[in-house]
Amino acid sequence: MASLAPASVLAAQASLCYPKSLEGLEKCSTMAEIKQFHSQIIRLGLSSDNDVMGRVIKFCAVAESGDLRYAHKMFEKMPHPDAFIYNTLIRGYLQCHLIRECILLYLQILQDSVTPNKFTFPSLLRACSIGNKIDEGRQAHAHLVKFGFENDGFSQNNLMYMYASFHSLQEARRVFDNMSQKDAVSWTTLISGYSQWGFLDDAHEVFRSMPEKTSASWNAMIAAYVQHNFFQEAFSLFDEMRTEKIELDKFVAASMLSACTALGALEQGRWIHGYISKSGIEFDAKLSTTIIDMYCKCGSLEKAFEVFNGLPSKGISSWNCMIGGLAMHGRGNAAIELFKKMEKQMAAPDDITFVNVLSACAHSGLVEEGRYYFRYMAEFHGIEPKSEHFGCMVDLFGRAGLLEEARKLVDEMPFEPDAGVLGALLGACKVHGDIELGDSIGERVIELDPNNSGRYVILANLYARAGRWDDVAKTRKLMNDRGLKKTPGFSMIELEGIVSKFIAGGMAHPEAKEIYAMVDEMLEQIKKMGYVPDTDCVLYDIDEDEKELPLRYHSEKLAIAFGLIKTRRGETIRISKNLRVCKDCHHASKFISKAFDREIIVRDRNRFHHFRNGECSCDDYW
DNA sequence: ATAGGGTTAG
Structure with missing residues (x-):
């Protein structure tokens, strides 16, 4: 084997013929390994070779253990990067949701006179969807046509996804109707697209006319029902799926679990849990968390703990979920104990962990502990409090009757309080009958969250408590004028x-x-x-x-x-x-x-x- | 290379 073949020869011979010292490049799983190969490549004089470097860049840009910045640095040193390298990098940025970079890279590809290929557009279109880049997305569509990929199935599916995310369902539909080869993804994307914007009838119609349904399409329809609180429909579709002997997978299981969670249907949830165990569906981290959450929110902390304790390795979401569960059940001290255990087991808490810890304190009236953890999260974990955390603290103080302290915290926040934070303060005013403070912030809350009828109700109740019936009537009128109705209990x-x-x-x-x-x-x-x-x-x-x-x-x-x-x-x-x-x-x-x-x-x-x-x-x- | 699932205060 020629260990020092020139780059051009290597490129011509495609992937099969590396110098011996580059064998194993494909099997890299760490940045350290790939960096070793990179130095080999430099030594071999192949650092400008698109084929070899493409592989290195691919790992760095898209692998779980990669390093996107490193990928970009290598890319910048390439004299003539090809479309593959551009595509790979766009995909890397897409994974990190760095949308501007994706679009800039696409512009750069054109500037470099490299011709985009059919792999370029799916990621670009997806980037436009995520970043809600409507103009750019339409232009990308035009380019796709210009470069002759109008009939590429992958690009078409991504076009549909993009238009659906832009709320342009007619355009998504037009793409779908023009497809000569629709695959399962095309159908499912359209179903989810309709569902996303509440067009359940359209979603259902597409679902019914789908010739060969996959479990993903069943799940899309079931999830559509669950998300819009049509639980009965979700359950009957689930039954239908089972009678048709379609194999249930973890996604369908997860959708059904969240239906049970929303309803508080413990028995049903248990049944799904049992079904998962029997059917051999893999208990991955997400599914386990879904199950734990179901048990917590259906009122069975015992079962939740059973599942939690049985986890071979606990991800941060499982800890968060369990701490949140204890918080919800008013077990503040237990929540704090579990949090300490989490820290001991070296699972680094995140901002959600602290939302749950602080809400645990709030629900149990643990004012001192709450104060402590509010400071602790920034000082020991470098997590700056977000509006959710301020909301918890306002709730904690407010519930405990420390309205002055709650108000002070709101005033001293480093950013504008949102409806959540002010709403917590308003709620506290209602509970403790602080008309003056409530009066002063009620209007602000409503201004920030004008479509939430609950805000009007709280304010009106506050006025009623003070006997200010004119203000009660005024608030009610405002609510009615805006076409809002009190949520029926x-x-x-x-x-x-x-x-x-x-x-x-x-x-x-x-x-x-x-x-x-x-x-x-x-x-x-x-x-x-x-x-x-x-x-x-x-x-x-x-x-x-x-x-x-x-x-x-x-x-x-x-x-x-x-x-x-x-x-x-x-x-x-x-x-x-x-x-x-x-x-x-x-x-x-x-x-x-x-x-x-x-x-x-x-x-x-x-x-x-x-x-x-x-x-x-x-x-x-x- | 494209579709479907989890944890977040009031």
Whole structure:
């Protein structure tokens, strides 16, 4: 073998014929190895050879353990880099979401008079999608046509993806319709594109007319339903998929798990978990985290811990998820202990970890600990607090009644507080009746988040508490004028795998009569124990319809009654709500847990309440 | 080289 063949010969002989000393280049897995080869290459005088250097640059630019800056440096030293090298580099920048660089490289390719090939456009178009570069994307489309790749399937699929991401679904559709060879990716991309913008009917139509569905296309449709809260449809599509004997993969499993999470459907979630174990679907880091999250949010910390403890190696998301789970259940100290364990096991925390730790402190009233970790994250981990962290701190102080400190923190933030931060402060004002402060920030919150009806409701409630009915009316009018409606509250309960949903005063349930009778019985019993209805939330409610509904038939009470009817003595009753639990329901639930000797676990918008023997795990701190 | 999944305060 000629160990010193000139570069031109090497290039002509393509990939098979390196000098012996370059054997193994393809198998590099670390930068250290590749750098050794690079110095070999320089010694052999091949550092301008596109073929050899292309391989080196490819590793550096796109491999997991690569080094994009190093790739770029080598690229700059190439006298005549070819299209492959350009493409590879664009792909590298794309992976890092450095969109400007992708586009600049494309411009450079033209300047260098190198002809782009069909591999150039998929990455370029994808870059335009991610960076929402609409003009550039259209130009790229024009170039693609000019260079004659209009009929390249990969480019067409990426065009569809791009136009869908630009919200130009008609153009995505036009590309699709013009394709002579549609593959599974083309169909699936169109389904997801429609779904992304809420056109579920179109997505469904495309899905139905797809000739040979793959698991990815099933999943695209299932995920579409889940994301838009059509859980029933998601479950029935899932069933259909199983009857058609399509093999379920981890993506479908993940989509279904998130449906269970949203519904609080523990039994269903368990079933999917069991199915995954049986079917041999691989428990990768993402799927494990999804499962842990499902158990946390469906109210079973025990099962979540079981899965968490069984993980062979714990990724940062699993830790974050578990800490967040403890936070949500009001187990602040346990969350902090787990965080310490995480640090000991050398898993470096990130900003999300601290959101969870701080929210754990907030939910448990651990003010000193919260203060400590807020400083600690920057000082020991170099993580500068973001708006989420300020939000947690404002919530922590606000909930604890330290409104002045909360306000001071907002004033001293190094950047403009967003709706989240101010909203937390407004919420605290409502809880503690600080009209003056609430009045001063309420308008700002609404200005920053004008389409969130919840903001108006809180402000109106604050005014109502102060008896400022003119302001209540003004706020309500503003909300109505903007076409916003108060989010209707509902409660869900899953029994034998079926989720029932209740709204306050609703009669739609086939067993409504029995349920209402049970509510009456419940209230009868607990009144004997000293329960007195708390009518505060009725008085303050700004929604007329809601105001007329008797407190006693709030959705949560209906769901609990249904649970009492349908489950055996001693069984835990689990409820999920879309809003926060109201004061009266909270009060009543404590009594009910004692009167009927049941543990009642309620997930509200923010956290869990475990009612047991007349008490709640939140200690009335919420 | 292109499609589908996870953790984030109120």
